[in-house]
Amino acid sequence: MSGGRDLGRWADRLWAAATAGDEQAAVGVARDALDAGVDMEALLLDVVGAVQARVGAEWAANRISVTQEHVVTAVNERVIAALADHPGARRREGSARGRLAVACVDGEWHALPARLLAEVLRLRGWTVDYLGAQVPTQHLVSYLHRTGPDAIALSSSIATRLPAAHAAIAACRATGTPVLVGGAAYGPGGRYARLLGADAWAPDARAAADLLARGLPRRPPAPPQAAGRLPHLDDQEYTLLTRSSADLVRELMDELERRHPAVARYTPRQRQATAEDLAHVVEFLAASLYVDDPELFSGFLTWTASILTARDVPTGFLLSALDLLARRLTGLPRAAGVLAHAREVLCGGLVPAPVPGPGKPE
Structure with missing residues (x-):
C-alpha cells in the first residue's frame, strides 16, 4: 500500500479532475493509481473518500457551490463504478464469506458512503447487495424475507433521518437480521445507534468491514414495537x-x-x-x-x-x-x-x- 503522502497526492489529482467535471480524467487518475501499486481499498477510502470529505469542507467554507459539489459527487460515483469493474477489484478471499445488504434509510440521499462500504465489503470476499439511497422500510423488509442476508448495514448522514432509521432498524431486527449502522446521523461515537436498537455501529467503512468479518450476533427476532423502544x-x-x-x-x-x-x-x-x-x-x-x-x-x-x-x-x-x-x-x-x-x-x-x-x- 502506498504511504499517506502518496495517497494525498493521488487525492489532489483526483480533486483537480473531479472539480473540473472531467470524468474520463478522474477515472484515468484512479487507474494510474492502481497501476502505480495503490491498494484498491486504500484507493476507494483514502483517495475517493478523501476527495468526497473535502467536498463537504469546501462547501461549508463557501469555496465551492452546491452545483460544484454535485459535480464532484457525480464524478466520484463514476470513478467507483469504473473501479468496481477493474481487474484489481477481485476478491481477496478465495470464496465468498456470505451475503450482506447495504442500504440508506428512507429519506437519506447521501448514498456515496454506503456505496464505498459496499465495494470494500466485496473486496473482502462478501457477496453484497447494494440497495442504494432512500430505501423505504417496507422494501427493506421484503428484500430481507426474500434473500435472507447474514446482516444488513444501514447508512444515514443527517440526524433528521433518525426516526426513519429507528423504524428501519426495528423492522429489520424483527426479521432476525443483525443490523449494523453507520454515518454521522448516529452522533459522536455512535451514541444513538444502541438507543435505536442497532446491533452494532461503525465509525467508517474499514471498521464496519472488520466488525462484519468477526460476525454480528444473531439475536431472536424482536417485535418492532419492542426494538429500541424510547420511553421518553x-x-x-x-x-x-x-x-x-x-x-x-x-x-x-x-x-x-x-x-x-x-x-x-x-x-x-x-x-x-x-x-x-x-x-x-x-x-x-x-x-x-x-x-x-x-x-x-x-x-x-x-x-x-x-x-x-x-x-x-x-x-x-x-x-x-x-x-x-x-x-x-x-x-x-x-x-x-x-x-x-x-x-x-x-x-x-x-x-x-x-x-x-x-x-x-x-
Missing part, C-alpha cells in the same frame, strides 16, 4: 412538534418579518432560503426530542451559524428563532430545555459536539 416519547412532544411544524415555520417567518425590517425586504429567493433554514431548525429540534439529546440541536445550530458566517449572512435570526420557538412551545417542557441549552451554546456558554446540517454534501 410517551410525552408526545415529538409528535406534537412534527404535526405542527408547517404552521410553526409560517408563524416564525411572519414574526421575523415583523421584528426585523430587513427580513421584510427580502427578495422571494431570500425569503424561501430563510423559510428553509427555519424548517431545518424545527426538524432538528424534533430530532433532538426524538433521541432526548439537547446536544444534537445545539450542535446543529452551531454548525448552521458557521455556514452562515462563511457566507457573510447575519446569524442573529437564529437567536430570534429560538426565542420565538420558546414562546410558542411553552407546553413542551423537554423542548423548552433543548431551546434553553441551544441559546446558552450560541451565546458562548458551552461547547457542543459538532453535528452536520442538512446542506452537507455527500
Whole structure:
C-alpha cells in the first residue's frame, strides 16, 4: 500500500479532475493509481473518500457551490463504478464469506458512503447487495424475507433521518437480521445507534468491514414495537412538534418579518432560503426530542451559524428563532430545555459536539 503522502497526492489529482467535471480524467487518475501499486481499498477510502470529505469542507467554507459539489459527487460515483469493474477489484478471499445488504434509510440521499462500504465489503470476499439511497422500510423488509442476508448495514448522514432509521432498524431486527449502522446521523461515537436498537455501529467503512468479518450476533427476532423502544416519547412532544411544524415555520417567518425590517425586504429567493433554514431548525429540534439529546440541536445550530458566517449572512435570526420557538412551545417542557441549552451554546456558554446540517454534501 502506498504511504499517506502518496495517497494525498493521488487525492489532489483526483480533486483537480473531479472539480473540473472531467470524468474520463478522474477515472484515468484512479487507474494510474492502481497501476502505480495503490491498494484498491486504500484507493476507494483514502483517495475517493478523501476527495468526497473535502467536498463537504469546501462547501461549508463557501469555496465551492452546491452545483460544484454535485459535480464532484457525480464524478466520484463514476470513478467507483469504473473501479468496481477493474481487474484489481477481485476478491481477496478465495470464496465468498456470505451475503450482506447495504442500504440508506428512507429519506437519506447521501448514498456515496454506503456505496464505498459496499465495494470494500466485496473486496473482502462478501457477496453484497447494494440497495442504494432512500430505501423505504417496507422494501427493506421484503428484500430481507426474500434473500435472507447474514446482516444488513444501514447508512444515514443527517440526524433528521433518525426516526426513519429507528423504524428501519426495528423492522429489520424483527426479521432476525443483525443490523449494523453507520454515518454521522448516529452522533459522536455512535451514541444513538444502541438507543435505536442497532446491533452494532461503525465509525467508517474499514471498521464496519472488520466488525462484519468477526460476525454480528444473531439475536431472536424482536417485535418492532419492542426494538429500541424510547420511553421518553410517551410525552408526545415529538409528535406534537412534527404535526405542527408547517404552521410553526409560517408563524416564525411572519414574526421575523415583523421584528426585523430587513427580513421584510427580502427578495422571494431570500425569503424561501430563510423559510428553509427555519424548517431545518424545527426538524432538528424534533430530532433532538426524538433521541432526548439537547446536544444534537445545539450542535446543529452551531454548525448552521458557521455556514452562515462563511457566507457573510447575519446569524442573529437564529437567536430570534429560538426565542420565538420558546414562546410558542411553552407546553413542551423537554423542548423548552433543548431551546434553553441551544441559546446558552450560541451565546458562548458551552461547547457542543459538532453535528452536520442538512446542506452537507455527500
